[in-house]
Amino acid sequence: MRCLPLALAVSLPTPILSSVTWYQTSSSNGDKLSSKTPLEFDKLHSPTSSSHAVNIDPETTYQAILGFGGALTQSSATVYKQLNDELREELIQSYYSDSGLDFSIGRLPIHSCDFSTESYTFVSDEVDSDLSTFDDEVVYDQNLSLPLIKDALAVNPNLKFFGSPWSPPAWMKDNNNMLYGGKLLDEFKQSWASYFSRWIKAYGNQGVQIWGITVQNEPEASQTWESCIYTAEETRDFVADYLGPTLNSDHPSVKIFGFDHNKDHIKDWSDILLADDSKSKDYIDGIAFHWYSGACFDNVKASFEAYPDAMFLPSEATYELTVLDDDESTEEWLVNGTYAKGEGYGYDILGDLESGSVGWTDWNIVLDQDGGPNHVGNYCDAAVVADVKSEVMTLNYHPQYYYIGHFSKFLKEGAVRVKSTVNGEEEMSSDCVWPYGKCDEKTVHTTAFLGEEGGITVVVMNCGDDDKEMELTVEGVDGTLVNVVPAHSIQTYVF
Numbered sequence: 001m002r003c004l005p006l007a008l009a010v011s012l013p014t015p016i017l018s019s020v021t022w023y024q025t026s027s028s029n030g031d032k033l034s035s036k037t038p039l040e041f042d043k044l045h046s047p048t049s050s051s052h053a054v055n056i057d058p059e060t061t062y063q064a065i066l067g068f069g070g071a072l073t074q075s076s077a078t079v080y081k082q083l084n085d086e087l088r089e090e091l092i093q094s095y096y097s098d099s100g101l102d103f104s105i106g107r108l109p110i111h112s113c114d115f116s117t118e119s120y121t122f123v124s125d126e127v128d129s130d131l132s133t134f135d136d137e138v139v140y141d142q143n144l145s146l147p148l149i150k151d152a153l154a155v156n157p158n159l160k161f162f163g164s165p166w167s168p169p170a171w172m173k174d175n176n177n178m179l180y181g182g183k184l185l186d187e188f189k190q191s192w193a194s195y196f197s198r199w200i201k202a203y204g205n206q207g208v209q210i211w212g213i214t215v216q217n218e219p220e221a222s223q224t225w226e227s228c229i230y231t232a233e234e235t236r237d238f239v240a241d242y243l244g245p246t247l248n249s250d251h252p253s254v255k256i257f258g259f260d261h262n263k264d265h266i267k268d269w270s271d272i273l274l275a276d277d278s279k280s281k282d283y284i285d286g287i288a289f290h291w292y293s294g295a296c297f298d299n300v301k302a303s304f305e306a307y308p309d310a311m312f313l314p315s316e317a318t319y320e321l322t323v324l325d326d327d328e329s330t331e332e333w334l335v336n337g338t339y340a341k342g343e344g345y346g347y348d349i350l351g352d353l354e355s356g357s358v359g360w361t362d363w364n365i366v367l368d369q370d371g372g373p374n375h376v377g378n379y380c381d382a383a384v385v386a387d388v389k390s391e392v393m394t395l396n397y398h399p400q401y402y403y404i405g406h407f408s409k410f411l412k413e414g415a416v417r418v419k420s421t422v423n424g425e426e427e428m429s430s431d432c433v434w435p436y437g438k439c440d441e442k443t444v445h446t447t448a449f450l451g452e453e454g455g456i457t458v459v460v461m462n463c464g465d466d467d468k469e470m471e472l473t474v475e476g477v478d479g480t481l482v483n484v485v486p487a488h489s490i491q492t493y494v495f
């Protein structure tokens, strides 16, 4: 082998930065995921102290992206059914095509939840431990959710769906009710594990491959709607003794996520489900979690650092009506939504990503003008709210829609997070005292990813009332990207 002359070996080319494509959503000028005039890195610019210095270090890498999406609930499917053909097509394109948000994951309730119009299951209401009455045709869903799910899949055939149950059938539980918490009875643990397997197979027969499941939605909460209580230890044992072996044998590729509840207890549950001496650890692929206990980014980060091989997946977030303000039910809310709620989504997505999450999942992809339908009166906002009551039906895009898009359109499966700092720090309000869905306005926030083709994507947010000057630099690369991040705006840069 011939050695290269020394002079050649040291004259490595300096990385060349392409021009920078960027997109912006801003409350002040009406930009909504708008494509802006490309920028260049300025080689001669020297940093100023009055600016917000964003620094990207592509050599320090963390987790890889799985994807972004929302839940295709029975309520969303009910609204979808009421829309005319044109609006149905518009909704599907807005979420699942690459001219829309390009969603790549979807959450599916396994039979009814609060965002259904009634309680139902796929078996008899009478005890049927061998599931002889199980409806393998899932007729209820063929009539309601499956048309929506199949239309989404037709636009993005690579969609990854994960199912979540809110409650086993009443007869499997100690309170003999799907509502108000209660516990799975020991004698029906295998029946319930087999129910998951039958549901996965039935959906597969409908052409909908199930990629993953969560064991139980919000296992710590007894609710007036479908709910069921498990402790972390009970979840570990149910997975190790029943659900894990059953799915491993019937559907070995299906991922199993534990917890699926608020970030305040994510580390405690991660320890019980994933620790080296946990008997469920070989079955559990990841931990799903919700946002309702506050920002809690510290807890997500501690969990990710302890179990870096597990997938940490935000699986639900929404605003109950009356959170942040009580302007819902007004015409202005219906048409334009509440700008701060977009910022709250952006802050949570960005903070979760900076803490090791693999993506983010919104709750109902669409609701009606009342924030429903909901069979227990638990009304919520959504990124898209349809007015199906007016003579002329409309789809209304709330700020949450555009804020999710700043991540979902640009961060694709396999993109790897790299280190990014603002003024030398990774500074966000990170504990559980900071309320959920509220953006911290004190500085700009940022997250950065390296795509599979070597491109860098950076998201920058400013939730403050003043425009902020930004100087963006990349370790090992000459030049500075100088731009203004306007008050109440979010930007995505691709270069």
Ligand SMILES: *[C@@H]1O[C@H](CO)[C@@H](O)[C@H](O)[C@H]1NC(C)=O
Residues within 6 Å of the ligand: 081, 139, 140, 143, 144
């Ligand atoms: C189908 O759904 C509609 C409501 O969208 C309901 O009225 C009807 O009873 C359902 N039919 C079946 C067979 O479930």
Ligand SMILES: *[C@@H]1O[C@H](CO)[C@@H](O)[C@H](O)[C@H]1NC(C)=O
Residues within 6 Å of the ligand: 331, 332, 333, 335, 336
């Ligand atoms: C929605 O926002 C636009 C732009 O700010 C405004 O012109 C319009 O009046 C608003 N619509 C309602 C119903 O408030």
